Amino acid sequence: MTKPAYVAVxxxxxxxxxxxxxxxxxxxxxxxxxxGMTTAAQTGFAKVLQTHLDAISAPDAIPVIVCGMAGARxxxxxxxxxxxxxxxxxxxxxxxxxxxxxxxxxILPGLAQRSQQVPDVMRGEETQLLGAIAADxxxxxxVCMPGTHSKWVRALDGxxxxxxxxxTGELFDVITKHSILSHAVAGAAEMPADxxxxxxxxxxxxxxxxxxxxxxxxxxxGQLLNGLTAAGAQALISGTLIGAEIAGALASAGQxxxxxxxxxxxxxxxxxDAFRTLSLNYKTIxxxxxxxxxxxxxxxxxxxxxxxKS
Amino acid sequence: MTKPAYVAVxxxxxxxxxxxxxxxxxxxxxxxxxxGMTTAAQTGFAKVLQTHLDAISAPDAIPVIVCGMAGARxxxxxxxxxxxxxxxxxxxxxxxxxxxxxxxxxILPGLAQRSQQVPDVMRGEETQLLGAIAADxxxxxxVCMPGTHSKWVRALDGxxxxxxxxxTGELFDVITKHSILSHAVAGAAEMPADxxxxxxxxxxxxxxxxxxxxxxxxxxxGQLLNGLTAAGAQALISGTLIGAEIAGALASAGQxxxxxxxxxxxxxxxxxDAFRTLSLNYKTIxxxxxxxxxxxxxxxxxxxxxxxKS
Numbered sequence: 064m065t066k067p068a069y070v071a072v073x074x075x076x077x078x079x080x081x082x083x084x085x086x087x088x089x090x091x092x093x094x095x096x097x098x099g100m101t102t103a104a105q106t107g108f109a110k111v112l113q114t115h116l117d118a119i120s121a122p123d124a125i126p127v128i129v130c131g132m133a134g135a136r137x138x139x140x141x142x143x144x145x146x147x148x149x150x151x152x153x154x155x156x157x158x159x160x161x162x163x164x165x166x167x168x169x170i171l172p173g174l175a176q177r178s179q180q181v182p183d184v185m186r187g188e189e190t191q192l193l194g195a196i197a198a199d200x201x202x203x204x205x206v207c208m209p210g211t212h213s214k215w216v217r218a219l220d221g222x223x224x225x226x227x228x229x230x231t232g233e234l235f236d237v238i239t240k241h242s243i244l245s246h247a248v249a250g251a252a253e254m255p256a257d258x259x260x261x262x263x264x265x266x267x268x269x270x271x272x273x274x275x276x277x278x279x280x281x282x283x284x285g286q287l288l289n290g291l292t293a294a295g296a297q298a299l300i301s302g303t304l305i306g307a308e309i310a311g312a313l314a315s316a317g318q319x320x321x322x323x324x325x326x327x328x329x330x331x332x333x334x335x336d337a338f339r340t341l342s343l344n345y346k347t348i349x350x351x352x353x354x355x356x357x358x359x360x361x362x363x364x365x366x367x368x369x370x371x372k373s
Numbered sequence: 374m375t376k377p378a379y380v381a382v383x384x385x386x387x388x389x390x391x392x393x394x395x396x397x398x399x400x401x402x403x404x405x406x407x408x409g410m411t412t413a414a415q416t417g418f419a420k421v422l423q424t425h426l427d428a429i430s431a432p433d434a435i436p437v438i439v440c441g442m443a444g445a446r447x448x449x450x451x452x453x454x455x456x457x458x459x460x461x462x463x464x465x466x467x468x469x470x471x472x473x474x475x476x477x478x479x480i481l482p483g484l485a486q487r488s489q490q491v492p493d494v495m496r497g498e499e500t501q502l503l504g505a506i507a508a509d510x511x512x513x514x515x516v517c518m519p520g521t522h523s524k525w526v527r528a529l530d531g532x533x534x535x536x537x538x539x540x541t542g543e544l545f546d547v548i549t550k551h552s553i554l555s556h557a558v559a560g561a562a563e564m565p566a567d568x569x570x571x572x573x574x575x576x577x578x579x580x581x582x583x584x585x586x587x588x589x590x591x592x593x594x595g596q597l598l599n600g601l602t603a604a605g606a607q608a609l610i611s612g613t614l615i616g617a618e619i620a621g622a623l624a625s626a627g628q629x630x631x632x633x634x635x636x637x638x639x640x641x642x643x644x645x646d647a648f649r650t651l652s653l654n655y656k657t658i659x660x661x662x663x664x665x666x667x668x669x670x671x672x673x674x675x676x677x678x679x680x681x682k683s
Contacts, residue, residue, distance in 0.1 A: 175597075175598055177598055181588070181591060182591055182597075184593075212553075228587060229586045229590070230586050230587075230589050230590050233553060234548075234586060237548065238547065241547040241550070242544070243543060271624065272582060273582035273624045274491075275582075275586070276540050276585070276617055277537045277538060277539045277621050278491070279544075280493070280538040281490075281493070284492040284493045285492050287485075288485055288494065304586065307586055311587050314583045
């Protein structure tokens with residue numbers, strides 16, 4: 064059996080994922096839980112990590128590489144930000160050690176775009192990005208990482224030149240739960256149930272992004288006047304927000320940009336449908352694989368570079 | 374003392390306003406409460422109305438004219454919609470009688486824009502509109518009625534040609550209460566506390582409305598990176614949403630459109646600041662006065678037209 068080499072952790076706001084990685088890079092064990100930063104800040108980050116390490120019987124000596132919100136100010140140990148423009152390799156050198164641990168635990172920094180008009184930050188996605196595009200990549204790249212806060216990253220020759228966060232997922236959540244539109248979507252199953260309504264809303268929002276807060280209301284007026292169903296209203300809200308996101312992202316990158324979609328599961332299907340509908344040029348990279356690859360690149364750079372050359 | 378002629382009621386989703394109007398058109402008494410449709414649907418519309426009529430000792434014989442959500446399907450008696458394009462005078466003829474009342478109570482209809490792509494509805498604002506622009510008005514008019522759901526109405530020679538609802542007020546509410554940005558605005562006083570941040574956000578959103586869901590996130594990243602205050606974050610969110618609303622409204626009407634702002638209080642100040650900042654051409658009409666004038670026009674048309682000519 065392959066010998067365990069290190070542990071990789073993606074520690075988000077509301078989710079915790081851990082992989083035990085072997086010397087040959089294979090996954091020896093995996094853990095997923097809802098013990099994200101919010102929960103861990105209460106129960107203790109060290110305790111949460113130890114519980115999962117115990118559950119997979121991780122050897123005492125092997126190190127742990129962490130990305131995500133564990134490195135936020137309100138997280139475990141603040142890991143700061145690397146400022147854009149930056150090479151992706153700079154992320155690897157910015158890892159912060161967690162003091163007082165029996166094993167070597169390091170947290171990767173986030174990325175910051177220090178701008179007065181459009182400041183932006185990411186934590187966790189920079190590691191996904193590292194796994195999605197090679198540090199020696201050539202030419203322009205536009206990477207879309209959809210989620211609660213979708214990130215669109217512009218890169219040139221492996222350098223991150225800038226990025227934009229769109230609050231798409233969270234807006235969908237608060238609008239369908241807390242606004243008048245919660246009545247319009249009541250009883251709808253999980254997305255995407257009405258692809259026709261989704262695609263129509265997507266096209267309208269891409270065409271008229273200035274009308275986004277108006278188009279959202281058509282989920283209600285469409286029900287009152289046109290017999291729009293709950294599934295249709297839900298798809299309309301989702302399509303409008305994703306359409307506006309794509310319109311905003313392409314406003315600077317251009318309609319012909321080749322998009323690298325880093326996603327998995329439901330979001331992957333939704334964004335692939337969106338890109339196909341809008342005839343955009345894209346390829347997909349699995350988000351889970353990307354974050355593991357990014358964490359592995361960091362682990363290799365920190366602990367195994369010299370060994371692998373000896 | 375002037376003799377009471379009729380009672381005018383603006384019955385919204387969450388607010389109830391009543392005026393006792395004299396034969397000479399003067400206000401003899403006024404009532405305001407939170408017994409909007411939501412509350413009245415529980416306690417009973419007739420009961421709520423009677424309590425307020427009793428409180429001002431309204432004579433038994435005088436009639437009551439009502440506009441707003443009392444005429445919605447989930448309201449007191451459904452008053453339907455008048456379809457656009459329509460003359461404003463058509464609203465006056467569409468009033469529905471409430472059956473089984475000891476006095477003559479009529480509810481005014483709403484307006485509906487029956488369109489597959491941008492269906493829209495209003496209830497209450499049509500009466501405000503009637504009071505804001507004369508039925509014999511000439512030329513193009515663009516009327517802005519800000520609120521929970523801001524309404525922008527396009528009219529030509531006194532005919533309503535179309536309108537758009539922007540969810541500005543409600544989005545501000547759910548975003549500042551339920552999203553991650555609730556932390557960014559925590560502790561901020563009531564708007565507008567930071568006019569500089571408001572005006573900057575307004576300009577950015579008008580310039581780049583496609584980025585609205587990205588610009589909202591700068592309320593968070595601006596705090597993490599640029600020391601943005603809670604008041605600044607709140608102003609940024611408000612300015613972004615209002616800027617996007619104006620961008621959307623002007624996309625069809627054009628930057629040179631003469632805007633009639635129908636508002637009062639805090640919203641009036643906010644939108645006047647916005648229009649001034651963006652160098653837009655506008656005049657203001659008090660919203661309270663407008664809805665009373667619209668209700669009076671309806672009362673005159675229904676009950677007093679012939680008498681006034683005799």
